[in-house]
Amino acid sequence: MNEVFSNFDLVLRAFWLTVQIAALSGVVSLVLGTVLVAMRIGPIGVLRQFATTYVTLVRNTPLLVVFIFIFIAAPNVGWFVHTPFLLKGVIAVSLYTSTFVCEALRSGINAVPVGQAEAARAIGMTFSQNLAHVVLPQAFRASVPPLGSTMIAMTKNTSVAAVFGLMEATGRMRFFTNRHADDAVGILIVFAVGYIVIVELISLASYGLERRWRAAR
Amino acid sequence: MTDVGTVGREPLVALDHVDKWFGQLHVLQDINLVIGRGEVVVVIGPSGSGKSTLCRAINRLETIDKGTIALDGQPLPQEGKALAQLRAEVGMVFQSFNLFAHKTILENVMLGPVKVRKQPKADAEKRARELLDRVGVGHQAEKYPAQLSGGQQQRVAIARALAMEPKVMLFDEPTSALDPEMIKEVLDVMVDLARGGMTMVVVTHEMGFARTAGDRVVFMADGRIVEENTPEEFFDNPRSERAKDFLSKILKH
Ligand SMILES: Nc1ncnc2c1ncn2[C@@H]1O[C@H](COP(=O)(O)OP(=O)(O)OP(=O)(O)O)[C@@H](O)[C@H]1O
Ligand SMILES: [Mg+2]
Numbered sequence: 001m002n003e004v005f006s007n008f009d010l011v012l013r014a015f016w017l018t019v020q021i022a023a024l025s026g027v028v029s030l031v032l033g034t035v036l037v038a039m040r041i042g043p044i045g046v047l048r049q050f051a052t053t054y055v056t057l058v059r060n061t062p063l064l065v066v067f068i069f070i071f072i073a074a075p076n077v078g079w080f081v082h083t084p085f086l087l088k089g090v091i092a093v094s095l096y097t098s099t100f101v102c103e104a105l106r107s108g109i110n111a112v113p114v115g116q117a118e119a120a121r122a123i124g125m126t127f128s129q130n131l132a133h134v135v136l137p138q139a140f141r142a143s144v145p146p147l148g149s150t151m152i153a154m155t156k157n158t159s160v161a162a163v164f165g166l167m168e169a170t171g172r173m174r175f176f177t178n179r180h181a182d183d184a185v186g187i188l189i190v191f192a193v194g195y196i197v198i199v200e201l202i203s204l205a206s207y208g209l210e211r212r213w214r215a216a217r
Numbered sequence: 218m219t220d221v222g223t224v225g226r227e228p229l230v231a232l233d234h235v236d237k238w239f240g241q242l243h244v245l246q247d248i249n250l251v252i253g254r255g256e257v258v259v260v261i262g263p264s265g266s267g268k269s270t271l272c273r274a275i276n277r278l279e280t281i282d283k284g285t286i287a288l289d290g291q292p293l294p295q296e297g298k299a300l301a302q303l304r305a306e307v308g309m310v311f312q313s314f315n316l317f318a319h320k321t322i323l324e325n326v327m328l329g330p331v332k333v334r335k336q337p338k339a340d341a342e343k344r345a346r347e348l349l350d351r352v353g354v355g356h357q358a359e360k361y362p363a364q365l366s367g368g369q370q371q372r373v374a375i376a377r378a379l380a381m382e383p384k385v386m387l388f389d390e391p392t393s394a395l396d397p398e399m400i401k402e403v404l405d406v407m408v409d410l411a412r413g414g415m416t417m418v419v420v421t422h423e424m425g426f427a428r429t430a431g432d433r434v435v436f437m438a439d440g441r442i443v444e445e446n447t448p449e450e451f452f453d454n455p456r457s458e459r460a461k462d463f464l465s466k467i468l469k470h
Pocket of ligand 1: 239242244262263264265266267268269270271
């Protein structure tokens, strides 16, 4: 335990890396997920097919396999060879999480009354204007709770990056437990508290958004 | 074909031998209808006769399988930008209002002009406030749809359609989701519009409106136009058995 506290800067730096991976992946997967859902409900058959296949494929693949693909398989065929580890981690987590974002948004879109989308078409909006101004803003609001859960799962999923040598929180925790196996429980508790703090912050933000958007109608 | 109403008017909407099927169901059967500029056509008929489908076909919310529909001499475009442009010229008011729930009343009315017509925000807002005043909900501009009564929401929906400066307005049972005490406030706005020379297609069973504002009644049954006449003639002397039967049923209420 003493070891952990006397090297607390290492702990903080590890969590800072976790936060960075999570924040970047969060933004990228929200954007990717939105693009995917737009393809899925859009008028172009090929894109619809692509998005459906992608979501089915990636959502049913273990995250570890996605990481292996990005960190080991892809560089073998010349992709991501010089990409920094942090970025590769973000790519793997985002490719995976975007499929869950897509599904959460799709349920949100189903909660938007069709009549509103029809009214938007009736005033001459194109498909993308309709999505941008009428359907998606409401779908996002309706999807806040599932999106919050998705972001929480994603934050914890960033720990898979430890397997590939990223010294984020879980990686640093293993570094400590390997050296001080007798203190494993205490070390685990310290890192668990760190994760709990991050997850609770996401929950709070999610509740806050939910409350604010419920008030505004 | 009778030419009640269209006589002496320039044709604005023209449906020519229009057919539509929903699977096996032949919902529109050889529909021929010309609506003149400034004319108010009231469409009436039993449930399931194809009134909504007819309305929705005119701004291509429903596609048709045969025949042609033209607006101002131009056939309706198939899809894409041209179709969106056409829809901007045809205002539509729905039974269930369909206001954008996440936008204020003012934003609901401004959205089309700003995003579709690319009007400057300030101009669009000025015009939107005028329209809201005209339909009597100007003081509610900053509220959200859910905070308004049904009648107020429907008047906002009318203002939203008018903001696009449409050539023709389609109303699909605009008052049938409303409590009785709110029907009049919506019909008054519609009568005003009709008096102002707007071309209107109105699906409604409100005979008072048809008599006051209608130039022509089109009676539909089973996907066909069975009878057309002036409101007075239609309600007082229906010719077809279907119309007589239908009128006897709605008059009982
Ligand atoms: N999207 C659809 N798919 C299949 N059938 C449909 C669809 N929309 C309408 N119909 C059917 O087409 C017929 C005509 O419907 P439409 O809504 O045009 O009738 P309506 O005259 O407006 O009736 P109402 O007075 O009940 O509104 C009905 O039998 C209806 O069930
Ligand atoms: Mg109908």
